[in-house]
Amino acid sequence: SKHWFADEVDVLNETTIALSIQLQQLNSEVAEHMREVTSERNFVTHVLDSAQVIILTQDSQHRILRINRYGQKVLGIDAGVTNFLDLLDPAASHDMIARWLAELVAGEREHFEAEFDIRCGDGKSINVVWQHSRLQNGDGNSPVLLSVGMDITARKVAEVRLAWLADHDPLTGLFNRRRFEEELEKCIR
Numbered sequence: 001s002k003h004w005f006a007d008e009v010d011v012l013n014e015t016t017i018a019l020s021i022q023l024q025q026l027n028s029e030v031a032e033h034m035r036e037v038t039s040e041r042n043f044v045t046h047v048l049d050s051a052q053v054i055i056l057t058q059d060s061q062h063r064i065l066r067i068n069r070y071g072q073k074v075l076g077i078d079a080g081v082t083n084f085l086d087l088l089d090p091a092a093s094h095d096m097i098a099r100w101l102a103e104l105v106a107g108e109r110e111h112f113e114a115e116f117d118i119r120c121g122d123g124k125s126i127n128v129v130w131q132h133s134r135l136q137n138g139d140g141n142s143p144v145l146l147s148v149g150m151d152i153t154a155r156k157v158a159e160v161r162l163a164w165l166a167d168h169d170p171l172t173g174l175f176n177r178r179r180f181e182e183e184l185e186k187c188i189r
Helices: 008-050 069-075 094-106 153-167 177-188
Strands: 054-058 064-067 111-119 125-135 144-151
Touching: 008 069, 054 069, 064 069, 094 111, 094 125, 094 144, 125 153, 153 177
Parallel strands: none
Antiparallel strands: 054 064, 054 144, 111 125, 125 144
């Protein structure tokens, strides 16, 4: 029944209805934002996992925090198993690379590019060109390093083969005419 004057019960009832409407609106907004965030997260995860490059993050101690599927497959490791510096081929200059990574952690650098050999889980070495960047952690604590590597082993093998072909006959394996003339000229001099 309708009262001429609103008492406490009527005010409480109207406030409850208004609050329930606001809660429903907030719930629908939160649900929409969650769908958007989930969609973006799924997209980023799909991109990282389908990219044909090694993508990994490492902490300030060079422990691998996350690595994409392609990186796991190429390097033969599981996510979060190893230290980045342990992947370096024994012939690589560990000190120089560790110094550059430390400069990234300290904020003295924001980025650096380096090419060096990586030892895979099966014992083989591959040549990788790396792009290392410093990412600030969301909580303001120590930074996270983003490392993106591209396997250029096939390109390096092709370069060596082309250099050999520039000086040799592919059928006989002997010096070609141009190289023979160079060698003959050296001997005559």
